[in-house]
Amino acid sequence: MVANGEQGTNDRAANELSILQQQIRQCRLCQQQGYIPVAHPIVSGRSTDRILVIGQAPGHRSIEKDQPFSGPGGMVLQHWLEAAGFPPGYLHEHTYLSSLTRCDPGKHPNGNGDRKPGKPELLLCRPYLEAELRIVQPKVVLLLGTMAIETFFGPVKLAQIIGKYQERDGLLLLPLPHPSGVSRWLNDPEHKELHQQALMILARWRSLYSL
Numbered sequence: 001m002v003a004n005g006e007q008g009t010n011d012r013a014a015n016e017l018s019i020l021q022q023q024i025r026q027c028r029l030c031q032q033q034g035y036i037p038v039a040h041p042i043v044s045g046r047s048t049d050r051i052l053v054i055g056q057a058p059g060h061r062s063i064e065k066d067q068p069f070s071g072p073g074g075m076v077l078q079h080w081l082e083a084a085g086f087p088p089g090y091l092h093e094h095t096y097l098s099s100l101t102r103c104d105p106g107k108h109p110n111g112n113g114d115r116k117p118g119k120p121e122l123l124l125c126r127p128y129l130e131a132e133l134r135i136v137q138p139k140v141v142l143l144l145g146t147m148a149i150e151t152f153f154g155p156v157k158l159a160q161i162i163g164k165y166q167e168r169d170g171l172l173l174l175p176l177p178h179p180s181g182v183s184r185w186l187n188d189p190e191h192k193e194l195h196q197q198a199l200m201i202l203a204r205w206r207s208l209y210s211l
């Protein structure tokens with residue numbers, strides 16, 4: 001049962017988040033400034049979610065479905081969550097899905113995978129991520145891939161950071177490799193071991209914090 005004061009705080013957070021998500025959906029800054037041909041921001045999550053995922057940027061499949069992590073990367077990430085003890089469906093039903101930018105940056109000019117969002121796009125989109133973290137106040141943040149990890153940890157090699165975590169003001173930051181099929185980092189058995197260590201940390205938090 002939720003006490004009245006707590007319910008009021010939850011309601012305020014839900015309202016504030018709803019306004020923020022509307023603002024994000026209406027954002028056209030990167031299109032107006034010529035970084036992408038068409039802005040189509042997507043958002044997903046609730047103010048009560050305890051885990052917040054930060055990816056790089058949505059791909060075209062997620063934009064088509066209007067739902068982050070709708071492509072193969074989302075299936076892999078759900079699989080990782082299940083390996084850490086979370087139930088099927090947890091990713092889309094109970095996890096706040098955020099990213100460094102909210103629009104599809106398009107294909108890489110050389111045709112090899114998706115283009116990484118540039119620094120100006122990252123700067124334009126960053127306030128939305130800051131606002132989500134402030135409103136949702138998750139217990140755990142999963143940082144997916146080098147770009148998201150370096151945003152919080154600075155320049156670092158994946159092998160030096162996967163399998164470790166950091167606590168900042170009660171917020172638990174857990175770096176993970178990017179789950180998209182493009183990442184070949186997990187082909188190395190030593191990297192697989194580090195990845196397993198990261199999932200074990202997540203499994204421990206699941207029971208410790210009732211995630």
Ligand code: SF4
Pocket residue numbers: 024027028029030031039040041101102103121124125
């Ligand atoms: S990527 Fe972010 S800042 Fe750029 S248009 Fe989309 S929502 Fe706006």
